[in-house]
Amino acid sequence: MKTMTCKELGGKCEQKLSADSWDEMVSVMTKHVMDKHPDVAQKMEEMHKQDPRKWSEETRPKWDAAPEL
Numbered sequence: 001m002k003t004m005t006c007k008e009l010g011g012k013c014e015q016k017l018s019a020d021s022w023d024e025m026v027s028v029m030t031k032h033v034m035d036k037h038p039d040v041a042q043k044m045e046e047m048h049k050q051d052p053r054k055w056s057e058e059t060r061p062k063w064d065a066a067p068e069l
Contacts, residue, residue: 002066006032009059011040022063026056 002025003018005011009029017032019025033041047054 001069002063003069004062004066006037008062010044010055011037013037018069022060025063 001018001020003016004025006013006015006017006029009017009025011029011033013036015032015036017025017028019028030041033044044055
């Protein structure tokens with residue numbers, strides 16, 4: 001399991017989010033952003049429409065570097 005903050009994943013708060021896999025973290029982050037930061041969710045949706053891989057390409061290396069807990 002790895003833990004990262006919302007901010008580390010491109011959000012705007014220090015809420016810690018945990019997951020066992022990258023795919024699970026994407027789901028956890030998506031839910032968190034939609035629930036807590038609708039403005040960020042809107043920006044992420046727009047970014048996804050322009051380049052579906054951009055967020056993942058920028059953020060996945062941070063996940064890979066995060067320590068296992």
